[in-house]
Amino acid sequence: MEMHTPSINEDAPSFNAEAFHINEIKKISLNDFKGKWVVLVFYPADFTFVCPTELGDIADQYEKFKAMNAEVLSVSTDTVFVHKAWFDNSATIAKIRFPMLADPTGNICRAYGTYIPEEGLSLRGTFIIDPDGKLKAFELNDNSIGRSSAELLRKIEAAQFVRKNGGEVCPANWKPGDKSLKPGLDMVGKI
Helix, strand or coil, X not given: CCCCCCCCCCECCCCEEEEECCCCXXXXXXXXXXXXEEEEEECCCCCCCHHHHXXXXXXXXXXXXXXXXXXXXXXXXXXXXXXXXXXXXXXCHHHCCCCEEECCCCHHHHHHCCEECCCCEECEEXXXXXXXXXXXXXXXXXXXXXXXXXXHHHHHHHHHHHHHCCCCECCCCCCCCCCCECCCHHHCCCC
């Protein structure tokens, strides 16, 4: 399977996968979430160092994601059985209430451009997909650099604002209630 990074405003690559979700193994498809925002959180591997800090941070904020009509799906090349073992052995991971996708073949990672063939692992990648299945934002990090759920929530808020208020855009550090911008010739050189 060819590896590439998907493009902004194009359809996010579809997938079907097994997931460990609150002590059950489930079949998950990206199409299951049409009409919702989806946040894919790729990470290298279970039983590692930075990964539980990120997933625990997202778990702590999961109710905020759900209140924004967003579903979080974590993805690694581990199997559902490794996810379960991690869930059973880590107090941080036991907080997780979102599905943990298993991608042991690396096919989902390849489709999103996060796969590291020499290692059989994924880069840290975050992808925000709108309710129509279009990719709105993504970020790829070296595996030594952890991500922030606060910034991820802010990006979703901005994407939702722009979707609702066509023609308006969100400047740097924008948060709900802040002033947005309406691009036009009268603004050129005035910011």
